[in-house]
Amino acid sequence: MADTIDVEALIKKLSIPEKIDLLTGLDYWHTRPLPKHGIPSIRLSDGPNGVRGIKFFDGVKAACFPCGTALGATFNTPLLEEAGRKMGEETKLKGAHCLLSPAINMQRAPVGGRGFESIGEDPVLAGLGAAALCRGIESTGVLSTPKHWICNDQEHRRNAVLSIVTERALREIYALPFQLTMRDSDPGAIMTGYNGLNDAYCSENRDILDTLLRKEWGWKGMIMSDWYGTYSTNDAINAGLDLEMPGPSRFRGDLLKFNVATDKVNEHTIDERARPILNFIKKAMALGIPENAPEMTGDTPETAELLRRIGGETLVLLKNENNILPLKKDKKTVVIGPNAKIATYQGGGSAAVPAYYAVTPFDGIRQKLKSPPSYAAGAYTHKLLPLLGNVVKTASGDQGMTMKAYTQPPGAENRVVVDDRILSKSEMLLSDYYNDQIKDPLWYAEFEGSFVAEEDCEFELGLIVCGSAKLFVNDELAGL
Numbered sequence: 490m491a492d493t494i495d496v497e498a499l500i501k502k503l504s505i506p507e508k509i510d511l512l513t514g515l516d517y518w519h520t521r522p523l524p525k526h527g528i529p530s531i532r533l534s535d536g537p538n539g540v541r542g543i544k545f546f547d548g549v550k551a552a553c554f555p556c557g558t559a560l561g562a563t564f565n566t567p568l569l570e571e572a573g574r575k576m577g578e579e580t581k582l583k584g585a586h587c588l589l590s591p592a593i594n595m596q597r598a599p600v601g602g603r604g605f606e607s608i609g610e611d612p613v614l615a616g617l618g619a620a621a622l623c624r625g626i627e628s629t630g631v632l633s634t635p636k637h638w639i640c641n642d643q644e645h646r647r648n649a650v651l652s653i654v655t656e657r658a659l660r661e662i663y664a665l666p667f668q669l670t671m672r673d674s675d676p677g678a679i680m681t682g683y684n685g686l687n688d689a690y691c692s693e694n695r696d697i698l699d700t701l702l703r704k705e706w707g708w709k710g711m712i713m714s715d716w717y718g719t720y721s722t723n724d725a726i727n728a729g730l731d732l733e734m735p736g737p738s739r740f741r742g743d744l745l746k747f748n749v750a751t752d753k754v755n756e757h758t759i760d761e762r763a764r765p766i767l768n769f770i771k772k773a774m775a776l777g778i779p780e781n782a783p784e785m786t787g788d789t790p791e792t793a794e795l796l797r798r799i800g801g802e803t804l805v806l807l808k809n810e811n812n813i814l815p816l817k818k819d820k821k822t823v824v825i826g827p828n829a830k831i832a833t834y835q836g837g838g839s840a841a842v843p844a845y846y847a848v849t850p851f852d853g854i855r856q857k858l859k860s861p862p863s864y865a866a867g868a869y870t871h872k873l874l875p876l877l878g879n880v881v882k883t884a885s886g887d888q889g890m891t892m893k894a895y896t897q898p899p900g901a902e903n904r905v906v907v908d909d910r911i912l913s914k915s916e917m918l919l920s921d922y923y924n925d926q927i928k929d930p931l932w933y934a935e936f937e938g939s940f941v942a943e944e945d946c947e948f949e950l951g952l953i954v955c956g957s958a959k960l961f962v963n964d965e966l967a968g969l
Contacts, residue, residue: 491527493774496767499526500760508763509745512726514736517716517921518543518585520770521736522780530780531773533634533734534583536590537606538835539842540576542583542784545918547910549784552579552792553835553844557592559803561609566621572799573625573633575792580631584782586773587632587677589839591619593666594642594682602644605836612662616669623674630776632677632769635670637715639663639697641682648718651685659686664701671706677769678711681730683718689728690720698729711765723753731762788845816854822862824851827869831879843913874951878915881938889913890938894924898933912936 507523515521515530522530535541538554552575554560560569580588592606593615608615623633640652640663654663670676681691691697692714702708713732719725722740733741748754806814816822832847855861883891894908907926942948950967952960960967
């Protein structure tokens with residue numbers, strides 16, 4: 490396959506069905522290829538505080554950066570540009586061409602479920618910080634993707650909620666971070682939000698996609714939907730949404746081909762949607778990353794030093810009464826709080842990555858003191874029971890638990906283990922788990938770990954699962 494493509498020649502050469510094939514993803518993380526025309530599949534990967542790669546379940550370890558809010562708190566654009574360069578390097582290690590980052594939605598409510606992903610609640614801070622991250626990412630050749638365009642500021646009913654915003658507020662608060670990012674950097678794509686804005690979903694809102702982004706701001710890059718954030722065929726394609734993600738398509742494919750054949754969507758519009766995608770692919774090809782590249786890690790002392798330096802600059806000391814900090818190594822220290830012995834270093838969802846390593850606050854403090862600190866759990870604030878993954882161990886003494894997969898149910902004769910692995914956590918998303926020995930959608934797994942209590946007391950155990958499961962303690966079914 491050639492190392493570049495001629496976009497305008499392909500616009501003339503490709504058939505309408507072939508162009509439509511380009512307008513949706515191949516799978517969860519890849520664009521659709523057209524091999525006979527030299528068009529490869531391009532890999533995308535989640536950010537924004539690291540590069541996860543293409544696996545939610547038991548993925549390849551990655552550098553976990555401070556969250557977006559923490560990055561904004563550095564007020565240090567050169568440092569954020571350096572962080573972006575490292576993110577770009579990590580993206581290439583994962584065999585990806587495009588990083589779905591940064592997030593620059595405004596944090597308008599403290600209960601916003603993904604507020605921590607965004608750089609701050611000030612539009613200028615968010616815009617300048619995002620631009621610095623994008624410049625760093627782009628300096629490695631990787632394509633960045635500011636998200637989620639626009640007013641996507643709460644998770645509750647995110648696929649249905651309408652954000653009602655005045656024109657002035659839209660421009661001065663919500664759109665400004667994106668405008669500054671595009672002014673001061675050159676992102677490869679932009680991702681639409683799940684929500685609606687005033688009278689239309691963002692992925693099919695002509696006012697913000699065509700009128701504002703393309704006509705007023707002159708945006709020529711690709712516009713992609715958030716995952717499953719495309720809600721229509723004609724409205725989205727006519728409004729300016731280039732790429733529906735993920736694949737296989739729900740609203741394009743044969744349905745769009747039929748609508749073009751019946752003049753509900755004209756061929757010129759298909760050309761206008763295909764052109765930014767082809768330009769995006771051309772830029773990605775310049776990286777020289779082959780299709781389906783293996784994922785690798787980059788856990789180096791230099792990476793660790795950078796992450797620690799960034800983390801240090803995210804902290805702001807508001808008051809240091811009686812010079813209590815730094816802690817005196819020769820004084821007695823008490824650490825209080827349940828999270829002191831848990832490395833709670835990131836949020837969940839798109840921002841979650843399997844970190845290279847993590848140190849709990851208690852262990853970090855202990856390493857710096859002459860004598861071990863005392864510890865008290867204090868008050869628990871969790872909504873659900875704390876996870877066991879931090880305190881259980883495998884038979885070999887490693888943190889975590891073992892997973893064994895089977896195609897036969899418990900009790901079956903000659904039951905064969907088709908997978909045997911160690912998991913470092915007790916919560917997992919199995920949606921992308923793949924095993925070529927499992928052909929049937931119904932399969933079975935057993936998870937086992939050893940828990941030794943540090944004190945004599947009663948413990949409450951629970952289990953949450955999408956499907957059915959049983960919990961055994963000392964080989965006895967719990968709850969009986």
